[in-house]
Amino acid sequence: MNLMKKIFQDWILPIVAAIIIAFVINKLIFFNVTVPTGSMLPTINLNDKILVTRVHDRNNLKRGDIIVFHSDELGEDLIKRLIGLPNDEVEIKEDGSVYINKKKINESYVVYPGGKTGKFKVPEGSYFFMGDNRINSLDARYWQKPFIPAKDIMGKARIRISPLSKFGKLK
DSSP states (O other): OHHHHHHIIIIIHHHHHHHHHHHHHHHHTEEEEEOOSSTTTTTSOTTOEEEEEEOSOGGGOOTTOEEEEEETTTTEEEEEEEEEOTTOEEEEOTTSOEEETTEEOOOTTOSSOOSOOEEEEOOTTEEEEEOSSGGGOOOTTTSSSOOEEGGGEEEEEEEEEESGGGOEEOO
């Protein structure tokens, strides 16, 4: 019986504790994602692994943040740039420029402009997202329901962890 107690204390207890700690960290603090498409090029490449911090206070979200969220319409988790905050009027012009509440925004991260144009009024409690690779991004401009409710926002992309040659903070 003494051997069983020693095995429990030396092996089983630490393994169970590690599993519980890993679960709590993943659910409350951060998680990682592998990017499945090129919709965020050149900021994020296909198959990059990204460290994402959980968002607990939606009031800390800023236009330009790279966000991981769930799309009920597509039935998958996506990573896109936050463009429209609640109550914003978003307009995408023919030349690819984006206006928020009638003011043009600077989007130095967009290298490949294009795609669908339009006007969108973001409802209270929802957000509007677009990929950086506008010419090749299936984003809010194309969805039947272009606005993502706050409850579906999972986290903010912070650091590229793979490939190691591109390790670093995302902007």
